[in-house]
Amino acid sequence: xxxxxxxxSDLAAEQSDLLGVLSKASSADWGKxxxxxxxxxxxxxxxxxxxEEAAVTSLVDPDLFDVQRRQLMTDAVSAVAAGAPTPDxxxxxxxxxxxxxxxxxxxxxxxxxxxATKADSARRVAWYGPAMSLASFTTARxxxxxxxxxxxxxxLGLRTPTGPRLRHVxxxxxxxxxxxxxxxGVTDPGDPVRLVVVAPDGATWSWGPGDAEDVISGPALDxxxxxxxxxxxxxxxxxxTGPTATVWxxxxxxxxxxxTVTAPDR
Numbered sequence: 001x002x003x004x005x006x007x008x009s010d011l012a013a014e015q016s017d018l019l020g021v022l023s024k025a026s027s028a029d030w031g032k033x034x035x036x037x038x039x040x041x042x043x044x045x046x047x048x049x050x051x052e053e054a055a056v057t058s059l060v061d062p063d064l065f066d067v068q069r070r071q072l073m074t075d076a077v078s079a080v081a082a083g084a085p086t087p088d089x090x091x092x093x094x095x096x097x098x099x100x101x102x103x104x105x106x107x108x109x110x111x112x113x114x115x116a117t118k119a120d121s122a123r124r125v126a127w128y129g130p131a132m133s134l135a136s137f138t139t140a141r142x143x144x145x146x147x148x149x150x151x152x153x154x155x156l157g158l159r160t161p162t163g164p165r166l167r168h169v170x171x172x173x174x175x176x177x178x179x180x181x182x183x184x185g186v187t188d189p190g191d192p193v194r195l196v197v198v199a200p201d202g203a204t205w206s207w208g209p210g211d212a213e214d215v216i217s218g219p220a221l222d223x224x225x226x227x228x229x230x231x232x233x234x235x236x237x238x239x240x241t242g243p244t245a246t247v248w249x250x251x252x253x254x255x256x257x258x259x260t261v262t263a264p265d266r
Contacts, residue, residue, distance in 0.1 A: 007138040018149040030098045034151040046092025052108035059115040129256030147228040162200035166220040173227025173254040174207045184251045184259035191244040214242030227254040229262040
């Protein structure tokens with residue numbers, strides 16, 4: 001596992017790549033629908049901005065974050081019941097001007113890097129799912145930026161590039177096994193599963209015991225897309241061998257929140 005400084009550097013690079021895409025977006029581009037039902041490009045950035053600010057609060061003022069977390073849960077339920085946008089989406093729609101939202105996200109990303117590099121690397125950071133180590137928390141921020149960046153690129157007809165930062169997405173996806181089973185209400189059989197990934201440079205990344213009979217394997221981009229539910233496994237080259245690996249692949253989920261599954265046509 002890279003140290004927090006390395007992770008922050010990779011996080012900043014991932015966010016910078018998405019910033020570059022969004023900085024070139026036209027007025028029409030911001031309103032283009034993404035594969036996330038009901039969300040356009042602006043909504044995707046609004047979600048990232050909202051939770052980047054929440055991540056900063058969790059690092060610098062855990063007590064305030066706990067209050068805001070409880071309020072968000074209440075507000076989100078009320079919004080869904082009323083057919084209104086949830087607070088993370090409402091942020092961008094309220095601001096209106098995409099340029100203002102982009103500036104706000106840029107400010108939040110810089111604040112996160114500053115807070116994370118100053119924080120005790122041994123601390124546990126509260127979130128909407130289980131608390132995480134600072135390294136895992138920062139990896140989660142990178143995964144979020146990457147995953148919603150995929151949605152943006154899909155909406156704009158752009159290719160999602162490959163690169164070494166995909167390792168972080170695969171890593172957190174593998175580490176989220178227990179959460180994926182629990183959030184879907186599925187009993188984890190407990191059999192060891194090995195993840196074998198073909199890196200963009202042709203090298204092999206792997207997690208789990210080498211003698212595991214259950215294996216998930218595939219190219220780095222495809223594995224990352226499946227773990228973040230940006231592509232259905234059947235539309236990728238990801239393969240599961242063994243019953244436990246097969247069940248896990250069907251419910252793989254690297255992000256916090258209720259258990260969801262990928263639409264077959266995504």
